[in-house]
Amino acid sequence: MRRNRIPTKKQVEVWTYAREKEKLLYLILLRVPGLGGFWQPITGGIERGESPEEAALRELSEETGIDKPKKFFNLQSPYCFIWKNKRYIENVFAVEAPSTDISLSPEHSAYVWAEVDNAASMLRWDSNRMMLYQLNDILSMVEKNHCLNQYRYKTSVQ
Numbered sequence: 001m002r003r004n005r006i007p008t009k010k011q012v013e014v015w016t017y018a019r020e021k022e023k024l025l026y027l028i029l030l031r032v033p034g035l036g037g038f039w040q041p042i043t044g045g046i047e048r049g050e051s052p053e054e055a056a057l058r059e060l061s062e063e064t065g066i067d068k069p070k071k072f073f074n075l076q077s078p079y080c081f082i083w084k085n086k087r088y089i090e091n092v093f094a095v096e097a098p099s100t101d102i103s104l105s106p107e108h109s110a111y112v113w114a115e116v117d118n119a120a121s122m123l124r125w126d127s128n129r130m131m132l133y134q135l136n137d138i139l140s141m142v143e144k145n146h147c148l149n150q151y152r153y154k155t156s157v158q
Contacts, residue, residue: 008087012056013128014042015075015094015135016064018113024139025100025113026132028122029063032109038124039112041132043090052091060095065103069095077134079127090127094135 016027028039044059046052053074061067075092082088100113114122116136120129 006082006085006087008089010046010052010089010091012042012044012046012052012059013090013092013131014056014060015092015132016042016060016066016069016097017094017135017139018097018100020100020113023115024136025115026119026136027064027097027100027102028112028114028119029104029108030110030112031107035107036124039122040124040128046091053093056091056093056095063105063107064097066095066097068098070098071096075131075135075138077131079131092131094138 018025018027027041029042030039031037042059042063044055044062046055047058050058053072057069057072060069072095073093075094078089078091080087080089102111104111112119112122116132120132123129123132
């Protein structure tokens with residue numbers, strides 16, 4: 001018996017954060033109505049021949065105009081979900097933005113920089129909330145211990 005295979009699409013999810021005084025702020029983008037009209041972090045597909053890291057940096061640039069983040073790291077927490085008869089494998093990254101000034105792409109109609117609980121309340125998908133809270137825990141730990149050893153971490157992007 002032949003099984004129906006579900007097509008798989010590999011994607012990236014890029015959490016962008018900024019530090020404002022003692023606060024961590026997270027960037028949440030509102031997709032235009034034709035693309036769902038919901039709030040989420042930066043997301044996008046991995047193109048043929050592109051690594052997940054390259055895709056994350058490309059999507060960051062395309063959706064926000066940020067070409068040189070202060071910090072960039074892989075959360076090493078990929079997850080999978082099925083939506084509209086397609087399996088998605090999401091590779092998750094985080095970047096520290098050099099400022100809260102961004103250039104919004106045509107895919108989005110608005111953006112907000114919000115503290116973790118406010119940001120989480122705006123998100124449509126539980127998986128996005130889960131990754132946001134995981135990132136917030138990591139960044140809080142880093143603040144206390146000054147360590148990101150278990151993550152592939154770069155302080156700048158060439």
